[in-house]
Amino acid sequence: MTQDELKQATARAAIDYIAPKLENDSIVGVGTGSTANFFIDYLAEIKGQFDGAVASSQASAERLKSHGIPVYDLNSVDGMQVYVDGADETNAALQLIKGGGAALTREKIVAACADEFVCIADESKWVPVLGNFPLPVEVIPMARSLVARELVKLGGDPVYRQGVTTDNGNVILDVHNLEIAQPVALEQAINNITGVVTNGIFALRPADVLLLGTESGVKTVTAE
Incomplete structure (x- = not known):
């Protein structure tokens, strides 16, 4: 199929x-x-x-x-x-x-x-483990660089999704190279970054x- x-x-x-x-x-x-x-x-x-x-x-x-x-x-x-x-x-x-x-x-x-x-x-x-698919993070536009720096500290490699604006008027950072062994903890940590609307972990x-x-x-x- x-x-x-x-x-x-x-x-x-x-x-x-x-x-x-x-x-x-x-x-x-x-x-x-x-x-x-x-x-x-x-x-x-x-x-x-x-x-x-x-x-x-x-x-x-x-x-x-x-x-x-x-x-x-x-x-x-x-x-x-x-x-x-x-x-x-x-x-x-x-x-x-x-x-x-x-x-x-x-x-x-x-x-x-x-x-x-x-x-x-x-x-x-x-x-078996989440993270091979780049993790989307919705971000307030003015906070894009701030959030990207914080995501690097968490071990990720954030890439700005060019040309994409969400229905809420925000931008997306796709975070590569994350092995998400503790989805709940990482979902909470990313959501606590100032400027993040939410992230794509549903845990x-x-x-x-x-x-x-x-x-x-x-x-x-x-x-x-």
């Missing part, structure tokens, strides 16, 4: 997983990226079974709206049954690296509001369930 076919299979599995849980007033949190896009397209097939969605990016919001799915501002909803999103890396504890699409802050906010966080990914994203709020696309089918994984 191609990587796109694996992504499609996991997205379809996510629909099968959440559909029995949905009610007429349910709100579905929707992430950002190529796998999430497949999920949005399949979600349109059952749009009559739930109230609407909250999107983690403008791009996902527009895709949802194009399918006739109501999109709500997060401040206007009381709760969210489930949040479905992809990942750039996942370990066995379902701690993630996210932010390749520069939507990490909104993704982290939506995940924090959800009763259940379902991650959908293909098997290329499964790693304080990891995924609850991982639907992992493999050559032998989609596997349902829960945290070890």
Whole structure:
């Protein structure tokens, strides 16, 4: 199977997983990226079974709206049954690296509001230790150099993502050469740097369930 076919299979599995849980007033949190896009397209097939969605990016919001799915501002909803999103890396504890699409802050906010966080990914994203994928850090523009110096002190090699502005008007530093053996501690340390909005480690709020696309089918994984 191609990587796109694996992504499609996991997205379809996510629909099968959440559909029995949905009610007429349910709100579905929707992430950002190529796998999430497949999920949005399949979600349109059952749009009559739930109230609407909250999107983690403008791009996902527009895709949802194009399918006739109501999109709500997060401040206007009381709760969210489930949040479905992809990942750039996942370990066995379902701690993630996210932010390749520069939507990490909104993704982290939506995940924090959800009763259940379902991650959908293909098997290329499964790693023993996080950090091979460069860690995205969203930064207030005027603090870019300050934050970069502090990230070097933590052992990383930060690279400014040229030409990218987040939906929040900020910039991204991609931190290379980190071996993230203690994801919770590093997530907290980076977030404590003045000028950082947030970073792409999802360990304080990891995924609850991982639907992992493999050559032998989609596997349902829960945290070890």
